[in-house]
Amino acid sequence: MQCLVMNFGHTGRAWNAWKLTKYLKSKGLNQRFFNASKSARASDYELSPLLEITGLNRKPSSLEDFELLYTLTKEKCLSKKLPKNVNSRGVFVCNELDLSEVEVYGFDYDYTLACYKPCLHDLLYNLGRDMLIKKLKYPDAIAKLEYIPGFAVRGLHYDIEKGLLLKLDSFLQIQLGSVYRGLTKVPDQEVLKCYKNRILPIAYVEGQSKNHQVILTFIAANKMFPLIALFSFKPNIKAKMVQLADLFSVPEMCLLCNVAEYFEKNHIDYHPEIMFYDIKSAVQACHPIMHQIVMKDAEAYIEKNENLPKYFEKLLQSGKKLFLVTNSPYSFVNRGMTLLAGNNWREYFDVIIVQARKPKFFTDESRPIRLYDERNDSHVWDRVTRLEKGQIYYEGTVKQLQDLTGWRGHCVLYFGDHPYSDLADVTLEHGWRTGAIISELTHEINTLNNQEFKMSANWLQMLTQLIEENQDNELEPAKLCLQKWMQERDKLRNDTKTVFNEQFGSVFRTYHNPTYFSRRLFRFADIYMSDITNLLNYSISHTFYPRRGVMPHEYISYFM
């Protein structure tokens, strides 16, 4: 007999398997057990993987055994070759994309073509703070509160009811240790008391579901079905959370936390929701002022990118059409694009639409597209019946853009930095292909490439496996060691988190899970990269293939 396939029940499974293994070994047989039960674990049916790979070919029982197993596991980990560095100028793939099918390339402007220097955050923060004091009569003492670079990261949620800034993972779980009231970390116990759970209900985070909105739209359009209205009616559930998903919101988050900290420290009563909307409107009202300042000294605020015209040239030489859809005003875009792509930058684009008011541009059914008269800085009232190269348009809808150009579906690839307002609707409603520009990738990948980080991440995986394989051991030495290992694991988890950002960790991960932000990003973006010109490293007919990801049921070892 070379192989024995068995299915032990839940009860006594592990013990029976262990006894049988010993018995078969004593008989010199090559045994292998498979347990078809859904809850079966590797340690239930064979000598645990760690016992095998460390060479400790017996079940540990004494303190010395467990300590030896730990040492051998660590030695094994140290002997592993570290993974190669990831190219921070790479293009990363969520969904297969064949560029030879793409005929039209569309671009957002802010943080997609124009990437800003960190000083823009200081500028926006200062303008918003001064606006709060001057227009909204917030205390003058706030003027002393400076911008804190690196305090917040993109993708965080702000609870407008409780006044907390926090990070959620893709399962809507709060990442404990990353919840802040003002600049002060809220203890885990207080967070759990506050929410009564670590997992938040979807309506709390996102409000009423889109399906429910569809039902209500259907009801509104079908007045002949009052019964449906009667049975389908539910109170309008408003989300209690706001996600701060673009880079312009990073200084906004810092201002929010600075002001809340000031109120808390000085025992001044405030309403978190009022404060949130005040700060939001103050920062947004500052955008036109920010535009004027940046236009006066664009070099000081915009990162130069010599590869950008090269990329446009490459696309045009291959017969591709290019268009620009941005929410920013023409004068601001013109100044930045002149810096980035020269005085004749408009010649690269077949269609230029400014002040598009995304996401409405992608969702509104009808809103006329209008012509902008650059010379007189005025809006022309004529009906627009065709889109001409060299003209500047504003407002309108994606429907008009598609109808007037004939550009549709998978032939269009649109790039933006905002996973929702740039990418979600064009993917879900119009079947466009999408690319996300996520500038944080440079810092994230450089951190991943750090040798010390790689070592810690590897050891975290193996230590977790060591804990998992021994967690059910009732022996006293096992319990003692498990306690120590758990403490070490907690520290490692924290170290590998704070290396990205002291307060909130990585934009993409909450420990082992993807963040809420990255779940959306991976859903709405076919490809993503740190900079649009990373695409210069690939041919115009390149097919991006996604990696075959490992599913939970496809592997045993934690260590890949």
Ligand SMILES: [Mg+2]
């Ligand atoms: Mg943008």
